């Protein structure tokens with residue numbers, strides 16, 4: 147395929163290498179070593195230290211959320227955010243099947259079950275229309291929340307995910323969820339630096355969760371952050387993720403089942419140095435996206451771009467191919483030449499742990515599952 151050769155040389159040109167080109171690799175070009183050395187010199191490498199506080203302040207500045215709480219990874223940020231939104235064992239949570247496994251797992255860790263609803267074709271994230279249709283058919287509002295008529299269980303939360311950093315249609319989703327009395331927790335793990343109508347993703351719902359895993363836009367090895375505008379929820383988030391210990395100079399008394407989900411100061415130091423470079427990273431990714439869009443236009447391949455009213459961080463860039471055969475060809479030819487490309491995730495309800503979960507027709511999710519492929523997206 148002629149156009150794949152053109153794409154391969156374009157990508158090699160961007161990254162100026164003949165070696166293997168991964169999907170997303172971190173860049174450490176700022177104060178990373180300096181801040182890491184600080185933590186070692188100070189001996190504060192573990193769960194207490196000034197970088198943890200600094201990281202939380204930086205996340206508040208960047209997202210505009212009233213409060214940010216540092217945690218050990220993105221998955222745990224979502225697990226705790228759901229619990230704080232009121233999810234209890236036996237409840238159900240509406241989410242999308244087109245996502246990384248952590249979205250459904252965070253629900254299951256609360257002993258709740260996901261209900262998988264379809265995504266929109268334009269955002270690849272949870273579809274407000276699908277949520278509305280489901281609730282019209284199965285929802286029932288009672289004194290203590292919204293219930294699922296077909297299972298008798300409480301629908302305790304709704305968790306949209308901003309796929310690859312492209313924001314979900316949040317206004318429409320928030321309106322429907324508020325009508326049905328369902329709190330929204332955003333899986334914004336992939337969308338640090340993405341905005342919906344000028345507001346940072348993760349801050350539109352009741353709570354949001356971010357990831358700082360090695361393949362994300364900004365990494366600290368492993369890490370996460372809960373954000374919320376509800377100061378009381380934030381206080382509780384900090385308390386639960388730091389073992390729920392009553393403050394006391396020397397006695398240990400824990401009055402709730404908490405977690406050791408603390409982010410070590412070592413990781414927070416790395417996160418601070420990386421967050422200082424967030425704007426430069428995103429500028430570079432957006433200019434790469436622009437270059438890709440021109441290339442793919444000339445090749446007649448559909449490159450995914452941000453939609454009106456949103457600003458995407460272009461975490462993982464992607465193309466939409468004609469069908470499954472084209473997709474297989476594309477994956478084979480690029481990977482053979484040392485350019486890493488990867489299909490979007492297998493829909494979560496195909497996995498053994500989630501086979502039994504309730505879901506709708508998934509027309510759009512299955513369409514995208516067969517066609518979307520990620521391409522190298524690292525900062526150059």
Ligand SMILES: *Cc1c(COP(=O)(O)O)cnc(C)c1O
Nearest residue numbers: 219220221246248335357358359
């Ligand atoms: C990366 C990611 C997470 C979880 O992040 P970890 O830090 O790896 O636990 C959750 N949800 C989505 C959609 C992600 O991409």
